[in-house]
Amino acid sequence: MRRCNQYGLVLVAFLAILTAGPRAMGAPDVSTHHVETTYNGRPFDYTMEQTAALDNYDVYRLTYPSPVVTPVETNNTIPADYYLPKGIRPGDPKRPAVVCLHILDGQFELVRMVCSSLASRGIPAIMFKLPYYGERSLPGGRQALLRDPALFLGALPQGIEDVRRTVDLLASRDEVHSDHLGVAGISMGGLLGATAAARDPRLSRAVLILAGGDLATIIDTASETRELKLFLDSLEPSRRRDFDAVIDEMDPLKQAATLRGRAERGRVLMINGTDDQVIPRACAEKLAAALGIADRVAWLDGLGHYTAVAALPEIMAKTVDFFAQDMPKGVEIPSSATQVATPAILVGRLLGEAATMMSVEPARGRCHIVALKVEMEANGGKSVATTVELIRGHGARFRLSCDLGRPVVIKAALGDDGSPWIAADRAVFRGSGEPGAEPPPAVDSAHLLKLRMAAGALTGAAMAPSLLDSLLTIDEQGASSDGRSLLLKSKRNPDWATLVLRSDDRSPKQIRFEIGKVKGNVAVRAWRVDAPASDELFAPPGDLPVTEVSRADVERMFASLFNFVMENVP
Numbered sequence: 001m002r003r004c005n006q007y008g009l010v011l012v013a014f015l016a017i018l019t020a021g022p023r024a025m026g027a028p029d030v031s032t033h034h035v036e037t038t039y040n041g042r043p044f045d046y047t048m049e050q051t052a053a054l055d056n057y058d059v060y061r062l063t064y065p066s067p068v069v070t071p072v073e074t075n076n077t078i079p080a081d082y083y084l085p086k087g088i089r090p091g092d093p094k095r096p097a098v099v100c101l102h103i104l105d106g107q108f109e110l111v112r113m114v115c116s117s118l119a120s121r122g123i124p125a126i127m128f129k130l131p132y133y134g135e136r137s138l139p140g141g142r143q144a145l146l147r148d149p150a151l152f153l154g155a156l157p158q159g160i161e162d163v164r165r166t167v168d169l170l171a172s173r174d175e176v177h178s179d180h181l182g183v184a185g186i187s188m189g190g191l192l193g194a195t196a197a198a199r200d201p202r203l204s205r206a207v208l209i210l211a212g213g214d215l216a217t218i219i220d221t222a223s224e225t226r227e228l229k230l231f232l233d234s235l236e237p238s239r240r241r242d243f244d245a246v247i248d249e250m251d252p253l254k255q256a257a258t259l260r261g262r263a264e265r266g267r268v269l270m271i272n273g274t275d276d277q278v279i280p281r282a283c284a285e286k287l288a289a290a291l292g293i294a295d296r297v298a299w300l301d302g303l304g305h306y307t308a309v310a311a312l313p314e315i316m317a318k319t320v321d322f323f324a325q326d327m328p329k330g331v332e333i334p335s336s337a338t339q340v341a342t343p344a345i346l347v348g349r350l351l352g353e354a355a356t357m358m359s360v361e362p363a364r365g366r367c368h369i370v371a372l373k374v375e376m377e378a379n380g381g382k383s384v385a386t387t388v389e390l391i392r393g394h395g396a397r398f399r400l401s402c403d404l405g406r407p408v409v410i411k412a413a414l415g416d417d418g419s420p421w422i423a424a425d426r427a428v429f430r431g432s433g434e435p436g437a438e439p440p441p442a443v444d445s446a447h448l449l450k451l452r453m454a455a456g457a458l459t460g461a462a463m464a465p466s467l468l469d470s471l472l473t474i475d476e477q478g479a480s481s482d483g484r485s486l487l488l489k490s491k492r493n494p495d496w497a498t499l500v501l502r503s504d505d506r507s508p509k510q511i512r513f514e515i516g517k518v519k520g521n522v523a524v525r526a527w528r529v530d531a532p533a534s535d536e537l538f539a540p541p542g543d544l545p546v547t548e549v550s551r552a553d554v555e556r557m558f559a560s561l562f563n564f565v566m567e568n569v570p
Contacts (some may be wrong), residue, residue, distance in 0.1 A: 002233065038168040039200065040067055046169055048082070055348060056333070057119035062126070062271045067165050068158040070151065075136040078162055078189035080128035081112070083119035084175070085333070093328035094177035096205075097124040097170045099163055101189030104224055106133050106142075110186055113324075117316045118184075123323055124176060126168055130192070131158045134497065140251045146231045149239060156250045163196040167203065180204055180326040183209065184319055187279065187305070191218075196260070198255030205318050206324070207269045210276060210305055213253035213290060216244075222278045256290035262451030263291035269322045271298045271315055275328070279304035299421070302449075310452030313359060343474050346505055353506075355530045357392065367393040367533035369526050376520035391415075391537050399538045413563070420554040428540040431551030432558055446543050483509055 030049045038044065053059075062080040069076055088095075099116055102111040108127065115125040129136055132155055145152050145259055163183065171178040181494040184192030184206035190211025212218065219232070234242055242383040248254060268291055272284040283547040288294045296319055298309045308315070357368045371389040385405040392398050398416035413423040420431040448554035477485040483501040490496065511522040512517045540546070 004223045018295040022274045035172040036167050039164045057083050059083055061244055067161045078128050079135050080126050083115040083125045085119050085122045093112055093331060094321055095123060096180035097176040098182045098184050099325055100125055100127040101185035101193050103186050104188040115186055117320050121324055121332055128167060131155045138163060153243060154247055154309040159192050160196050160199055160311055164200050182323050194252035195250055195255050198259040205267045205323060209315060209323055210279055210308060211269045212279045213251060213287035214283045215247050215251040218279060218283055223277055246292060253290055254286050260292050263293050273300045273303040275302060307449055343476050349506060354422045356529050362394050362530060364394045364531055366393050366530050369528040369531055372528035373523040373525060376518055379517040393533050393538055397538045415538050417535060421540045422554060422557055423540045423544060426545045428546045429549050431554035432544050432548045433551040486492050
């Protein structure tokens with residue numbers, strides 16, 4: 001789940017308008033804590049400093065010594081981020097806590113999303129950077145590590161020991177129940193998580209996302225491990241045997257027998273893509289069979305290692321629900337409505353509503369409504385002016401209307417109020433006939449996957465609005481009778497956007513932006529989530545004559561329009 005296609009870049013631009021990171025903290029307050037009971041009998045201290053305060057949780061930077069000492073001094077200190085839910089009081093029942101492990105390429109956004117989702121549900125979560133990642137890396141990065149076989153040979157085993165040290169830390173926390181510790185990992189993090197859970201019986205639950213067994217096959221076939229494969233192939237035979245022995249020892253299949261008992265009791269969850277080319281389905285099935293849960297894998301149908309982003313809401317929900325089974329009864333999660341409406345919280349709420357519009361089907365008699373007036377101009381002088389209104393109802397019910405004023409004048413609408421229809425300037429063409437009487441029209445599955453990925457990424461970002469803190473700054477420009485005004489600036493280029501909220505602080509009124517060579521203004525005429533719906537909302541214009549045509553013909557036109565629009569999305 002690493003690559004970002006062009007559609008993903010468009011989504012990031014949209015998120016940049018709607019999202020901001022955590023509010024800044026004041027002067028740092030660093031505290032030191034002692035951990036006496038450890039897995040290897042060696043006590044240690046850790047430091048703790050608050051770095052962010054969000055809606056439902058605070059984030060603390062922790063540093064503590066790795067139990068493995070290497071020649072690289074920076075690698076011997078573990079940097080971690082601890083996501084601590086708000087509202088925990090002295091004497092409250094202890095809670096489960098989760099160690100979250102990141103992916104191979106060193107991007108931490110996904111694991112932060114897991115931590116944010118857990119903490120928002122009241123479950124403390126911690127992520128740390130594995131050996132030679134982030135602040136722990138060598139000056140030359142991963143390439144420098146590949147040039148030093150001795151260091152590389154020790155990196156994976158050290159990662160397991162660092163997990164166990166992190167379990168020591170969590171078990172010492174007053175708010176954490178030491179009998180309900182878990183591990184969650186994505187891709188490489190899932191592989192390490194499986195092995196760590198097998199090695200450390202204190203990890204009573206494990207969620208393995210896009211992970212599997214048979215490391216030798218994964219390394220040999222996955223494009224992501226090409227550098228590692230070339231490195232291994234370049235070793236002399238005796239050194240290669242050393243590496244193969246370490247890889248074999250770290251393989252989750254090698255450890256599966258130890259973890260099988262917990263897995264059979266329902267305490268291991270595997271989530272995998274049916275079309276994964278990085279962790280092949282066969283490798284996932286091998287691990288599931290070895291754990292005794294071959295019939296309990298949560299398969300993401302039709303999704304691969306990177307397109308699994310389309311299922312982010314499902315993945316996050318399954319993960320959080322799995323660990324929440326150990327939450328003590330009666331624990332109340334603070335409502336975000338009680339939090340001070342800071343700029344970060346405001347845009348987080350707005351992002352959540354946008355995610356709901358895209359990914360949550362309204363109930364019967366309800367709908368989502370968004371209406372926009374958009375004016376954009378490029379540096380070359382080309383301009384576009386249009387108004388768009390979308391009403392999404394239950395099931396197939398919807399209405400989409402567009403009034404394009406520049407560069408050409410076009411008015412059109414389409415929808416489904418029980419039967420599909422298309423309206424042009426002079427007539428309405430309504431489909432007649434029973435649904436399903438003919439095969440459905442051909443909608444390009446790749447385009448549907450794009451939309452699923454967009455909805456998944458948007459929903460995932462709504463779960464963790466702090467993820468874009470590395471990309472954006474957000475400042476409040478003040479409030480007026482029009483509402484609060486927020487200025488969002490990119491940290492990497494001159495792009496900016498101004499978001500004006502209505503007086504209720506929950507719905508957008510206007511967005512002004514300059515992104516790349518395009519600047520413009522979006523007036524938000526309507527923005528309603530879960531509003532009451534009536535049949536009239538989805539009906540075609542009543543002042544145009546109606547021509548009955550085949551339902552299949554109208555549905556084919558829908559499919560053609562959809563494919564055309566998606567083909568022209570940058």
